[in-house]
Amino acid sequence: MTARPGLPARPTFAGGAVRVFSLSLGEMLWSRRTVFLLLVTGAPVFLALVARIVQGIGIVPLRVNGAPVDGPSVFGMMIWVFFLRFIVPVLGVFYGTALLADEVEDRTITYLFTRPIRRGAVLVGKYLAYLLCTSLVVLPSVVLVYFLLVPLGQVARTFTSFAADLGLLALGLAAYGAVFALVGAALKRPLVSGIVFVFWEQIALLIPGYFKRLTVAHYIQALVPHAMPSDGAVSLLQSVLTDNPPALVCLLVLAAVITVTLWLAASTVESREYVLDQ
Amino acid sequence: MPIHDQGYRRYGGRRRAFGKAWWVIARQQMRTMLSQKRYVALLILAWVPFVARVVQIYLAANFQQLSVLATSAQLFRGFLDQQGVAVFLLIVGTSGAIADDRRANALQVYLSKPLTRVEYIAGKLFTPIAFVLGITLLPALLLLLVHVAFSGSLSFVVQNLYLLPAILLYSVVQALLGTFTMMALSSLSKSRRFTALTFTGAFFFTAAMYQALQRITGSRLWALLSPRDVVDVIGDAAFRVPGPRAVPVWAALLAVVAMIGVSILVLERRVRGVEVVR
Amino acid sequence: MIIAAEHLSKWYGQVSGLNDVSVSVPPGITGLLGPNGAGKSTFMKLVTGQLRPSKGQVRVLGEPIWGNQALFQRIGFCPEQDAFYDRMTGREWVTALASLHGFDEPAAADKAARAIEAVDLTEAADRKIGSYSKGMRQRIKLAQAIAHEPELLILDEPLSGMDPLMRRRTVRQIREWARAGTSVLVSSHILHEVESMTSNILMINNGRIVAEGDVHQIRELIDEHPHTVSIRTSEPYAIARELLGDEGVVSVRFEPGGLVVETTRPDAFYARVTELAASGQCGPIHEITSPDDNLQAVFRYLVKA
Numbered sequence A: 001m002t003a004r005p006g007l008p009a010r011p012t013f014a015g016g017a018v019r020v021f022s023l024s025l026g027e028m029l030w031s032r033r034t035v036f037l038l039l040v041t042g043a044p045v046f047l048a049l050v051a052r053i054v055q056g057i058g059i060v061p062l063r064v065n066g067a068p069v070d071g072p073s074v075f076g077m078m079i080w081v082f083f084l085r086f087i088v089p090v091l092g093v094f095y096g097t098a099l100l101a102d103e104v105e106d107r108t109i110t111y112l113f114t115r116p117i118r119r120g121a122v123l124v125g126k127y128l129a130y131l132l133c134t135s136l137v138v139l140p141s142v143v144l145v146y147f148l149l150v151p152l153g154q155v156a157r158t159f160t161s162f163a164a165d166l167g168l169l170a171l172g173l174a175a176y177g178a179v180f181a182l183v184g185a186a187l188k189r190p191l192v193s194g195i196v197f198v199f200w201e202q203i204a205l206l207i208p209g210y211f212k213r214l215t216v217a218h219y220i221q222a223l224v225p226h227a228m229p230s231d232g233a234v235s236l237l238q239s240v241l242t243d244n245p246p247a248l249v250c251l252l253v254l255a256a257v258i259t260v261t262l263w264l265a266a267s268t269v270e271s272r273e274y275v276l277d278q
Numbered sequence B: 001m002p003i004h005d006q007g008y009r010r011y012g013g014r015r016r017a018f019g020k021a022w023w024v025i026a027r028q029q030m031r032t033m034l035s036q037k038r039y040v041a042l043l044i045l046a047w048v049p050f051v052a053r054v055v056q057i058y059l060a061a062n063f064q065q066l067s068v069l070a071t072s073a074q075l076f077r078g079f080l081d082q083q084g085v086a087v088f089l090l091i092v093g094t095s096g097a098i099a100d101d102r103r104a105n106a107l108q109v110y111l112s113k114p115l116t117r118v119e120y121i122a123g124k125l126f127t128p129i130a131f132v133l134g135i136t137l138l139p140a141l142l143l144l145l146v147h148v149a150f151s152g153s154l155s156f157v158v159q160n161l162y163l164l165p166a167i168l169l170y171s172v173v174q175a176l177l178g179t180f181t182m183m184a185l186s187s188l189s190k191s192r193r194f195t196a197l198t199f200t201g202a203f204f205f206t207a208a209m210y211q212a213l214q215r216i217t218g219s220r221l222w223a224l225l226s227p228r229d230v231v232d233v234i235g236d237a238a239f240r241v242p243g244p245r246a247v248p249v250w251a252a253l254l255a256v257v258a259m260i261g262v263s264i265l266v267l268e269r270r271v272r273g274v275e276v277v278r
Numbered sequence C: 001m002i003i004a005a006e007h008l009s010k011w012y013g014q015v016s017g018l019n020d021v022s023v024s025v026p027p028g029i030t031g032l033l034g035p036n037g038a039g040k041s042t043f044m045k046l047v048t049g050q051l052r053p054s055k056g057q058v059r060v061l062g063e064p065i066w067g068n069q070a071l072f073q074r075i076g077f078c079p080e081q082d083a084f085y086d087r088m089t090g091r092e093w094v095t096a097l098a099s100l101h102g103f104d105e106p107a108a109a110d111k112a113a114r115a116i117e118a119v120d121l122t123e124a125a126d127r128k129i130g131s132y133s134k135g136m137r138q139r140i141k142l143a144q145a146i147a148h149e150p151e152l153l154i155l156d157e158p159l160s161g162m163d164p165l166m167r168r169r170t171v172r173q174i175r176e177w178a179r180a181g182t183s184v185l186v187s188s189h190i191l192h193e194v195e196s197m198t199s200n201i202l203m204i205n206n207g208r209i210v211a212e213g214d215v216h217q218i219r220e221l222i223d224e225h226p227h228t229v230s231i232r233t234s235e236p237y238a239i240a241r242e243l244l245g246d247e248g249v250v251s252v253r254f255e256p257g258g259l260v261v262e263t264t265r266p267d268a269f270y271a272r273v274t275e276l277a278a279s280g281q282c283g284p285i286h287e288i289t290s291p292d293d294n295l296q297a298v299f300r301y302l303v304k305a
Helices: A013-029 A032-056 A071-096 A101-106 A109-113 A119-149 A152-186 A190-204 A216-222 A233-241 A247-271 B022-034 B037-045 B048-062 B064-069 B073-082 B084-092 B096-103 B106-111 B117-135 B137-151 B155-159 B163-187 B192-217 B221-225 B227-238 B249-270 C040-047 C069-073 C090-099 C105-118 C134-146 C164-179 C191-197 C215-221 C236-244 C266-279 C295-304
Strands: C003-012 C015-025 C029-033 C055-060 C075-078 C152-156 C183-187 C200-205 C208-214 C227-233 C249-255 C258-263 C285-289
Touching (some): A013 A119, A013 C090, A032 A071, A032 B192, A071 A119, A071 A152, A071 A190, A071 A216, A071 B192, A109 A119, A119 A152, A152 A216, A190 A216, A190 B192, A216 A247, B022 B037, B022 B117, B037 B084, B037 B117, B048 B064, B048 B073, B048 B137, B073 B084, B073 B137, B073 B163, B073 B227, B084 B192, B096 B106, B096 B163, B096 B192, B117 B137, B117 B163, B137 B155, B163 B227, B163 B249, B192 B221, B192 B227, B221 B249, B227 B249, C003 C040, C015 C040, C015 C055, C015 C208, C029 C164, C029 C191, C040 C055, C040 C152, C040 C183, C069 C075, C075 C134, C090 C105, C090 C134, C134 C164, C164 C183, C183 C191, C200 C215, C200 C295, C208 C215, C227 C236, C236 C249, C236 C258, C236 C266, C266 C285
Parallel strands (some): C029 C200, C152 C183
Antiparallel strands (some): C003 C055, C200 C208, C227 C258, C227 C285, C249 C258
């Protein structure tokens, strides 16, 4: 039996993903979760503002080993401390593990899984919505922090590394989001597993040898144009044990991680049963 | 009358006085938590440091060579600090206390009974507070008793009489602050996962914010932003830990009161039988 | 057959949800009935591809449904759960879901508008779903199921929460869809409303199919339960004297204005009563009804016994 005449062609995988993306983006952007996102990304802006005000009244905002640190260096430290080590992985866990889990919890997944689009396309669509939503909030925050901290006279000199920062943060959101999308699709308690993974990364980066190559952080951090801050024993140890692969290798590995984990997540979702609470 | 009326009869027995219904909520929550193995395991494991300290006190009291392990006031402060992880996990485990009720539209049902909002909130607060005090206040006081038992004298307690109020204050502040903020967050959402993540994020992020602001401005007053550091100040003062405090004790206490106050305001607004959607 | 299940079983761990069900659902309207916990929802979820069979298979519109998302181009599903994207308006929601069928935006909006009009929600279509009443939420759920004009509609408790007028209207609407060629599988507890939609039923209990087919035929097959016939007459005792001697009459009970007879031979009994009415020898017979030649009685006999 064939479909009735007048029905459009069934959406392709990509077409289905785009349609789910459109449906999910509004829901994600205007949800309470975004308030949390704004607070988290607003904190570095607040810090940058305080630093600017403090500098304006003649106090040097930051000293390392007694030596004053300039604006671009403070910006670099904030990229490391706030965005790379905290905001990007946490958002990856927070959103990535919940891509479908939220719909399952809310029992709205039924409406998506009883449409003529592949379940994997639903996951990919939601992932794309997560990526855009978080990028729309995180990247402007980085821009604000940059212009608050870096004097106008130094913008030209530092603009390239700033653009690189924006790119690698977006890449970080994409990579962590994909990894945690797989965690969310495959595991029963994805949040706990996600948090464990984030802690594991910090430990793995300290272990000499090949362990660090099993982390996303290793490749992301290798792309950072700023020096790692020596703000404690852990960072010091990490900087000593750093063994940065070439940029091209990092980009290829991250692209592969995103592709493979998303594909695995989509495959898992296609074959998994979702039993809803009544 | 030979044939008795089998129809409906009003209950003629004793009823609890109005105002005791909070205990029903608390009891139910306790049962729910204790029916889950992970909470029971956590409550049991949280007593492991107590056992370790008992062994320490025993060894110090009975072996001269191990006098380096002798009991001091800092033992109790250290013990309560150690319990911080278990306290955190316990409180995070109650993230669904109100969120689950909101999700199931159960608030309407609860508040349509002779149960006031205050009783409902009190019932919800009771269990986590009781559990937290059960792994902080209770073992700490027991440690004091153990010391008296093993040393065979009350001299330590008499010389350190301030320990009793210190243990009480520190435990109660931890329990109240953690529980009130968690309940407030739980009332803001219908997702226990989101609540748990927000609480965890806020807990660690505020501490990181304090560190960053302190380094930028040189002022430790920013500790007032971080509940963890505020409670540390109170703990240091209560246990007479020498050294400068980040903020004055009265300011720390005021900050705790303010945070609990804000939580109460949030609870007052959110715990309602109906939610108006415009 | 629209839906064909062969030796279909589903276990949730140690608990059996459905046990060796083999059934065929023909085109038209079919009512799926059963008490709570009977396996209706499990059957619905298997038929809509939300669950994978533990054993056996289920085919919908001639094709296996599990993992076959393409089939949903032709199926519309109205689930039981009251779950929505509360922040969206009804129109936005139905349009978005319609677009997932491949319609471009204007076409999806048009389909959504028609579906919303069919469920009489046009006035409230631009309000947020979170502000809808229970009945309105139920109707908007129905709208998303019909927007793409499916060949098969699967409705899980579609009348739940609707007021009586809306229920009647929805029942009429369902019958219209069936007349237009759409097959409908409707699960419900409201027996008289299922009866007003269709006489073709599927009865399920304890994870097994208890009966399927026309409700009247099923009733006739339930031999061990005597048929109950109510006779309204001015001379109940006279009629009772005549009938008590007949083979098959199991009991006679007097009620104000008539009598109620139980018989194991309904055909012979009706013939006898017709004879008595025609001859007038026992006085006038005003009315003869059978209170249990209906779905409620069949349900009671098969499920609650």
